[in-house]
Amino acid sequence: MTSPGLDRERDAFRQSADGKTPRPPLTLVTRERLHSALDLGVGSPLTMVIAPAGTGKTVLLSDWVTRRRRAGEPVVWVPGQAPGSLQGFLERVAGAEDSQLLDPIVVDDAHLLPASTVAALARVLQEAPHALRLLLATRYDLPLPISELEIRGMALTLRSRDLRFNDAEATELVQAHAGNATADDISLVQEKTAGWAAALVLAARTLQASGDVVWPLANQRPVLDLLLGETLNTLDERVLAMLLSTFATTSLTGQLAAVLSGDSEAGSMLEDLAGSGLLVTAYADESASNPLYRYHPLLVELLRRRIATSAKDRQFVVTAHHRSALYYESHGASEAALRSALDADDVELVERILFGHGPALLAAGEAALVEAAFDALPAGYVGQHPQLYGVRGLLRRVTGDVAGAVQDAALADEVASESAPDALADAVLLRLWESRYGWHDVHAAIERARSLLTRAVLGPERLAWLLIELAAAETWADELDAALSHLDEALVTARMAGHHQLIAGGLAHRAVVQHVRGQIQSAAQSARAAVDAGGERGLPPEYAVRAQVVLGFAAVSELELDTACGYLQQVADADVAGSDTVVAGLRAMLRAVLLVERGRLGEALTELTSDPVAAGPLPTYLSRDLALLRSWLATLLGDKITVDAQLTVLERTGNATEAELIRAMTSMIQEDVPTALKLIEAGLEHPDIYPPLASAAASFRTVLLDRTGDDPAAEAALVDTLNRVTPQRMLHVLTSAGDEPAFLDRLRRHATGPNPHPFAAAALEKLSDYQAGWSQAGGMTPLGRTRPDANTPPPRRLDAVVNGARIRLTAREAEVLDQLALGSSYAEVAQALFITENTVKTHLISLYRKLGVDKRSAALRTARSVGLL
Known part of the structure; x- marks a missing residue:
């Protein structure tokens, strides 16, 4: 005690x-x-x-x-x-x-x-x-x-x-001072004050008085300055200098703070400040053994105002930005390096980072940052440093300034021979881009790029982009093997650099090459991988449209038509889709396929009337795919003349084997079943035939064999068909056969039999649920037209002698003539035949010319007199 x-x-x-x-x-x-x-x-x-x-x-x-x-x-x-x-x-x-x-x-x-x-x-x-x-x-x-x-x-x-007030305490305190505070108001106040009592009260009073949280708290600034300023005044000059050098960084480590401030003790200073908890907070970083530090928002605001009024304090910041630019550049963080260089107001540093890393930043979607860097250069600076022409040309290209990009490409080309390898690579890259639009010879541009690759050492980002652009030109020039090889190189290079956007670009271009080769699901896998590689930033539009159009076709192939329509809408909404010839062609074909599937045959015909905008002749694969689609639509409409015209296109563009197989599949309309089977068998013997077309032909063979009653041969043909369609899940090519009850019955028996094909059940389920819009709209396949139980009308007479001369109407002209006889208007004829009114008028002009008349009544009178009606 x-x-x-x-x-x-x-x-x-x-x-x-x-x-x-x-x-x-x-x-x-x-x-x-x-x-x-x-x-x-x-x-x-x-x-x-x-x-x-x-x-x-x-x-x-x-x-x-x-x-x-x-x-x-x-x-x-x-x-x-x-x-x-x-x-x-x-x-x-x-x-x-x-x-x-x-x-x-x-x-x-x-x-x-x-x-x-x-x-x-x-x-x-x-x-x-x-x-x-x-x-x-x-x-x-x-x-x-x-x-x-x-x-x-x-x-x-x-x-x-x-x-510090936690969220619940902050809510109670703010509501005590501002009864009208909403949850969003309180969340904003808590975010800005980081639980600091005085600032919470001041913000709440401002809210109560004004009805809104206006940040920063201008009317309360003197109080905040007094409170925080008192704290700053107790700090050592070295600590204050460190804060001024580093406060603009969202979060930093002790090592980065030492780099920015130039003070080796910066890490210890941060640790001491974090101990007080007001100015600095330490957070555990799961990816590193050292903590991350963040500054109180109000402290950041106070320091920002301080450098605005003090040249001495401002110099701390400028010096820190210069150090950070060098630090980030050496660590491969080009975006942060360029931002710091801009903040340091160092023109030479901005130029060096622009030249060294501008293409990588553009490929990563940082066009706005690169544009800001060019804007920060003095007037005439690029002309005095011509190595920047190529970078500026690439910037103008990705921002849609085509005229400016072409101008810079020409300037870059003029100085290319005297330039460093990186500048030469930029000039070559732009030339490859221009060659795909017919402004320069594509083969010359390809050879120039290949030559550069053999003798120049380039940074990984520039190299990856150059390889992707080279592959795009090679794809346009029908050199698909070379394109795939260079895309593989680009992907390896981009992955080594950790550049996700270039990885995505390489995958998106590879998806297109795989698609045009008939590797539909492989292409879809590459497209999905491209989307995944894009991450949160997403894909640049140029790459995104390639992935989306490929995914659209893959969805069609699996008969997921609603999904395909969604991808088509994304492609249609993209500004760059129409400027890339390959993508424009694929987009038109995807839309036409979906129109046919919806039964809108006339609109599909209009979509396929003209070639996409092209720099010269289309690549053979685009010509092939367009001709195949046009011939399919013409077959559904019974337009043999158009089918024959498209077969000629196929032969002229180096796709003779495909033309031969189309003739075999349509021959059943004129030939007997054995003859048609023999022709299809001959066509399928070609080893390099386009896989989707070969699979469709195999399904036709199955139906014809079934009609002959040769059950073992039909069963073997069905298994062969399934073997062809399974690897790439090409269900859409089976829809013509799937419209035949006999084919579905055989597939059903096979799928429920003792030894079914692994893909039989899936194919049966999809085809059973499939509703052919083209069939409901009156379209008929060769199988449908030759079905044994079909009530096929006798062949329409198309030949006659008019005024002593023999004429022949096309199938479409005959259909238009029949509609005229019914008294239909131009609009009604167009609707009935699924064509446009302009197309109706075109057929009428040809029809009147052949009949030697100039009006409807005369045409009908003459046609009846010569037996055409």
Whole structure:
């Protein structure tokens, strides 16, 4: 027990020293978690609450003191600016060891205590800690044996990070000051203040007065500057310089802070600041052993205003940006390097990063950043540094300034022979792009690019982009093997560089090459991989349309027509789709296929009337695919003349084997079944036949064999058909056969038989659910026209002698003549025949010319007289 004399000393001190406890505000938020911490801490000799002004220290302690006093527990409150007889009391209790009767002593603003009093506190805590129960609130650490006591379990420290208002507390505090605050308002306030008590209250009052949170809090700025400015003024000059050098970085490591500030001790400074919790917060980084540091939003705002008014402070920032540009450049972070160079206002540094990394940034979708960098260069600067022509040309190309890109391409080409390899690569890359539009010879451009690749060492991003552009030109020039080889090289290079957009570009181009080779599902896999590689940024439009059109065809192939329509819409919405000839051709064909599937045969015919915009003759694969699609549509319409015309196109463009197989498949209309089978068998013997067409022909053979009654041969033909369609899931090519009940019956028996093909059940399910829109619209395949139970009308007479000359009508002209005889208008004829009114008029002009008339009534009269009606 303590001595009566000491007890009297304590009573006297309590009566003389107990200052007036500040009354908690009416809008107090009681923070139970912190009260519990203080209740725990008061059982030890020392509890420290260390945090800058405005963090709620006094409010917290006064609320805690009030609660304890209401419970009948004595507490002494001592203001730091008026410590009274605290020092004398400390000296008299220094030798005491029993603290059972000692009241807790709360010292507010302890940083204002005289040095002698702090020294006395330190002495008692070292010599007789059990004689005290102290709670000290201070804005910064005091020279007390805190660490020693914490190790012995005799001290508790609460810092700014502990005093920050969590979301629930912040909500209660803001609503107490602004009853009209919404959840979004509170979320914004909490985000901007990071739980700092004073700023929360000021923001809430602004909200209550104005009805809106306008950030920054202009009318409250003096208060914020006072609170934070006081904190900044206590910092060492080196620490302040480090903050000014690094505050513009969203998050940083100690190593990066050292780079930006040029101070090797920056990491230690950040660690110390994070200990206080107000200015800096440390976060665990799962990807690294060192923590990440972030600055309080209000501190960032204050520092930003400070550099705006101080040239000296501004220089810290400029120097830091210059260091960071060099740092990021050396670490391959070209985007961050260029942004830092722009902030450093260093023209030469901007130029060097633009030239070295501009193409990589453009390929990554950073056109806006590259454009900002060019805008930051002085007038005439590019002309004085001609190596930038190529980079600017690439920028203009990706931003749609075709005229500017062509102009820069010419300038880059003029100086190419005297330029470094990177500048020459840019010029060659632009030339490859131009050659695909007929502005330069594509083969010459390809050879020039190949020559460059054999003798120049390029950076990985430039090399990958050049290889992709070379492959695009080779694809246009029908050199598909070379294109695939260069795309593989591009993908390896882009992956080594970790450049996701170039990886995506290589995959998207590969998808197109695989598609035109009939590798439909392989192409779809490459397209999906391209989309995945694009990540959150997504694919640049030039690459996206390639992936989407390929995925659209893959969906058609699997009879997922609604999905295909979705992809077609994405392609149609893209500005770049029409400017790329290959994509434009594929887009037109995809739309035509879907129109046919919806039964809109006239619109499909219009879509396929003209070739896509082309730089000279179309590649053979585009000519092939367009001719095959046009011949299919003409077959559905019974237009043999158009079918024959498309066969001629196939032969002229080097696709004679495909033409031979189309003739075989349509021969059944004129020939008997055995003859048609023999022709189809001969066509299928060609090993390099286009796989989708071969699969369709195999399905025709199955139906014809079924009609002959040769069940074993028909069964073998069905298995061969399934073997052909399975690898690429080419279900769409089976729809003509699938429209035949006999084919579905055989497929059903096979799928439920003892040894079914692995793909038979899936094919049966899809084809059973499939509704042929073209069939419902009156289209007929050769199988349908020759079906044994079909009531096929006798062949329409197309030949006649008019005015002594023999004429022959086309099938379409005959259909138009029949519609005229029914009294149909031009619009009604167009609707009935699924063609446009302009097409109707074109057929009428030809019809009138052949009949030697100039109006409808005369045409009908003449046609009847010669037996055409």
